[in-house]
Structures are given as C-alpha cells and as structure tokens.
Amino acid sequence: MNGQERLAPTAAEIEALARASLRRIPAPFADHLAGVVLLVEEWADDETLDALGIEDPYDLTGLYAGRPIGEKSAFDTGALPDRIHLYRRAILDEWVANGDDLATLVHHIVVHEVGHHFGLSDDDMHALEAAAG
Structure with missing residues (x-):
C-alpha cells in the first residue's frame, strides 16, 4: 500500500453520518x-429479504421496522421499539456505483426511512422528491 x-x-x-442526519430533521x-x-x-438478513421479495441484498440500503405513528394506539403494549436499519454493504455499493457524497447518500436513506415512520x-416519498426538485 502506498498510503493513498x-x-x-x-x-x-455510517452510524455517525446517520445520527447527524437525524439531528438535522426539524x-x-x-x-x-x-x-x-x-x-x-x-x-x-435472508428473512427480511424474503419478506420484501428482494433477491439481491445489494438492493436494500435501509429499512424502517415498526408501526407508523398514525397507526399507533395508547393501548399498544409489548411491541419492539421502532427501528431504522441501514445496510452498510449495500450503501457502500450504491455510493461507489453512483459517485454520490456518502453523507448525502446516507442522509437520503435516513430521511426515506423516517418518512416510513x-x-x-415509497410512492408518496418519490412524489415529494420529484416536487421538491
């Protein structure tokens, strides 16, 4: 290695970038x-990919797991906390393939998963992105 x-x-x-993105949400x-x-x-994991009908793990960079806020009830008990999963290898593959800034890519994924929260x-978010610009 030559140091380059x-x-x-x-x-x-990646977690640090994602936490910084979460702090930017108003x-x-x-x-x-x-x-x-x-x-x-x-x-x-294979169970998640199978449940989503995704064959290639590189096709999933992030996932929201939980119940959206509008579906929650005061009577809900015993549920796992809502989670945002980021999949490092798929993110890195997209980063290299598209040449985007990594912080920008991670922010995009985090905002997308927050949208699910x-x-x-997905259609709603694509329409919002298209309208924004």
Missing part, C-alpha cells in the same frame, strides 16, 4: 423520533 488507499467506511462511521418531526432505534448492519409510502 482508503478502507471502506465502517459501520460506526421539529415537530424530530420530537417523534426519540424512541426510534438506529441500527447499522452489514446486510439485511410517519406513514409515507
């Missing part, structure tokens, strides 16, 4: 994210 090589960003580095939305758990994993569908 760089190792791929670690899970901790009130009143941020107020509803306090209990959401952020997890950075290498890949989505608020009950937005």
